[in-house]
Amino acid sequence: MKYNFDQEICRLGTACEKWDDLENHFGVKDVIPMWVADMDFQSPQPIIEALKQRVEHGVYGYTLRPDSYMESIVGWLKRRHRWSIEKEWITHSPGVIPALSLAIQSFTQAGDKIIIQPPVYHHFARVIQANGREIVNNPLKLENGHYSIDFEDLEAKIDSTVKMLILCSPHNPIGRVWSKEELTRLGQICMKHNILVVADEIHSDFVYKTHTHIPFASISEEFASHSLTCIAPSKTFNLMGVQTSSIIIPNQQLRDRYDRELNTLSIGSPNIFGVVALEAAYRHGEEWLDQLLEYLQENLEFTLSYFSKNIPQIKVIQPEGTYLVWLDCRELGFSVEEMDQFMLQEARVAMNEGHIFGMEGEGFMRLNIACPRSMLKNALGGIEKAVSSLCKV
Ligand SMILES: Cc1ncc(COP(=O)(O)O)c(C=O)c1O
Incomplete structure (x- = not known):
């Protein structure tokens, strides 16, 4: 392997949310940060070099997105996801969450209903509520450690005031990579009821062996013309700080x-470093990404085997994609507050509490495994020690 993902990099004191915000967020400092979806790895060298060159130029004025930028997005989707798009379909947003907010403002009215599928990335609910729209929950079904879409519940909850469905694909936090059959059935239901699908595909580049991410809009022309797809190099290349996302909307x-909404808010102009980083990532980041995926696969296998051998009280929901691992801790028998405190105070590990993803997440924790294996080992060791001390009581 050319890239060394085992290297530990000190991020303290770099205004890094994951490390420097621990005390503010969790009320404790000396815990291992395995929370927010941010990786403890350096971005690939070609991105660092491209940014350095741009920094050296020393003039950082108003910036354009050149044709080569747009073509790099087209090329990425074609090569990595077998989706052919026209560059004219691409529009923009600083982040994916701002794009969801813009989509809600553009395509729904106050009081309209929007479907989400909890447990799901908590900002979906927040952004719907912040825009004065109503949430309709279509909870995922959990059977024998496997999550699936509850299509009967979905159909039962649709009425004429439901205008949009926000799809998380791959799904954070439970790690499903939806199959073509599942996406097709979901899309057909939405098309039948004239529901716009906003596909958040920010995690699409993280898929484990034997699974394939299928862009929702690539399934049919009908799906393409009734959907928006949100992608970004941010999760893939650890570039969240440059705030640069692409929104694919084939329907003119x-x-x-x-x-219009983007321009009303005057947030359509790009971040100069985002332009450089995105293009370098999509043109020159593939070798690094392939190696990263191998490393994450090994981290996942390590995690699965560690829990089954040493912490069998916690059941791991095996992810098919994303670097987030959903831990079923219900057997520990804690209340929501007890669980949060136990993981922080006894295990000394900061994870995202399952309940923030919806009440369906109560009793679960979300573990981020995108870190050097040494850090992962320490975190799992902390959880093991805390859980085994429970059994001795
Ligand atoms: C599913 C999903 N969508 C969006 C985001 C955040 O996107 P952004 O930082 O581009 O707003 C995250 C971050 O974890 C996520 O998991």
């Missing part, structure tokens, strides 16, 4: 409406 009328 929808794209124009989205762009």
Whole structure:
């Protein structure tokens, strides 16, 4: 392997949310940060070099997205996800969550209903509520350690006031990579009821062996023209700080409406470093990503085997994608507050508490495994020690 993902990099004191915000967020400092979806790895060298060159130029004025930038996105989707798009379909957003907010403002009215599928990335609910729209929950079904979409519940909850469904694909936090059959059935239901699908595919580049991410809009022309797809190099290359995302909207009328909202807020201009980083990532980041995926696969196998051998009281929901691992801790028998305190005070590990992803997440914790294996070992060791001390009581 050319890249050394075992290297520990000190991020303290770099205004890094994952490390420097621990005390503010969790009320404790000396815990291992395995929370927010941010990796403890350096970005690939070609991105660092491209940014250095741009920094050296020393002039950081208003910036454009050149054709080569747009073509790099087209090329990425074609090579990595077998999805052919026109560069005219691409529009923009600083982040994916701002894009969800813009989509809600562009395509729904106050009081309209929007479907989400909890347990799901907590900002979906927040952004719907912040925009004065109503949430309709279509909880995922958990059977024998496997999550699936509850299509009967979905159909039962649809009425004429439901205007949008926000799809998380791959799904954070439970790690499903939806199959073509599942996406097709979901899409057909949405098309039948004229529901716009906003596909958040920010985790699409993280898929484990034997699974394939299928862009929702690539399934049919009908799905493409009734959907928006949000992607970004941010999770893939650990570039969240440059705030640069791409929103694919094949339907020109929808794209124009989205762009009007973007322009109303005057947030359509790019971040100069985002332009450079995105293009370098999509043009030169593939070798690094392939190696990263191998490393994450090994981290996942290590995690699965560690829990089954040493902490069998916690059941791991095996992810098919993402670097987030959903831990079923219900057997420990804690209340929500007890669980949060136990993981922080006894295990000394900061994870995302399952309940923030919806009440369906109560009794679960989300573990981020995108870190050097030494850090992962320490975190799992902390959880093991804390859980085994429970058994001795
Ligand atoms: C599913 C999902 N969507 C969006 C985001 C955040 O996107 P952004 O930082 O681009 O707003 C995250 C971050 O964890 C996520 O998991």
